[in-house]
Amino acid sequence: MTKIAEIAREALEQMPPETRLRPEDKEVIARHKDTLLSWTPEVVQAFYDTLFAHPPTKAIFREGERPDREKTLEGWWRRTVEGPLDETYFAWMAKVGLVHVVRGVENPMMLAMASFVAEFVERKSHEAKLPEADPLSEAFYRLSMAVGAVITHGYDRYRALALYNVAGMEPALLERLTVEEARALLEELRRES
Template sequence: MDLTSMTNHILQQVPAILIPTASDGELVRRYQGFFKKHEDTVIRGFYDLVYSDPATRQHLDPKERPMRENTLRQWYQVTTTGHFDEHYWAWQALVGIVHVKHKIPNPAMLGMWSWMINFIQKGLLEELPANEALDVIQVFQKLQATVCSLIVESYIMTQQEAIHRASGLNQAIMGRFIHIEIDRLLGQGRAILQEKVQQAAMAA
């Protein structure tokens, strides 16, 4: 599957109401002053956390920080222009593939996305009238849903394709192995849930 096909496949699985539109992009562009004002703080704060937290710093070389900051800055600048088109979405799917290459796990990516969205939301609410801030926040929540879907799913699809090519297993057989593992984990989960239900009943 090529990048364009992969991107379209993933987007078709995202509820349409959660995919930013051209009008959403126009709304973001109205607040270029806000985004430019906070650009340096976002970049610095993002990587200060990445390189200080044990969960994320293990995946990155400190010597690469300037290069990585520049990459995030390019992403931030392009994203805040609000041009959410097929090329932008394909770029986000590519990020997931790059994360496979650099062994950046999805939990780390999702956690840092949350940090960034929280930072932007706080600034918007402090500096804009509430109704305007909420409109922009809604766009960024949609952006988070769509971009994270593209990154996570392209990450998974790339790994699955690599396993398929290396093992020669067809999708049906791989599916059976996956369901066996799911059933094993479901058994563990049900036992934990039952224990928690019993504890709650005794405490009530």
């Protein structure tokens, strides 16, 4: 298994089974493939209108980049809706997370937009009065959580790896030092309150 596929698997396995994307979620998404695809222009437009309306997220983009970004998101949406939502898909999501790290996109921005997509599907499926609006919304909520978990885990893992490559600090040592620092900070916060 490639390193990136391993990172994706690690993230998904850390999620309690009750919270993961289930076979019935994939099935309900597959049953609504055509409807979901018909929402492509709207989801893409709403996604980028949201990012461009907020100065910290707008600042990530280069002048004139939006048309290219719209195309990549369109590709992501199509691949997500058409499936399969398998190991290859989540390994790709871990890689997409890294592409964003290179551009300075922070985890809160990624998580917020994963949630934006879930909320978009919920609103649209209820507006369209789809008989399966609730299961479809839940499927996208679970999918967004899984995508967010993979992306943020990839970010953590590669930061540790970068530190190892740059400064020779073993990931296990970084982990231990982080826990110790967090403990000290927590004690300080408790003393203050």
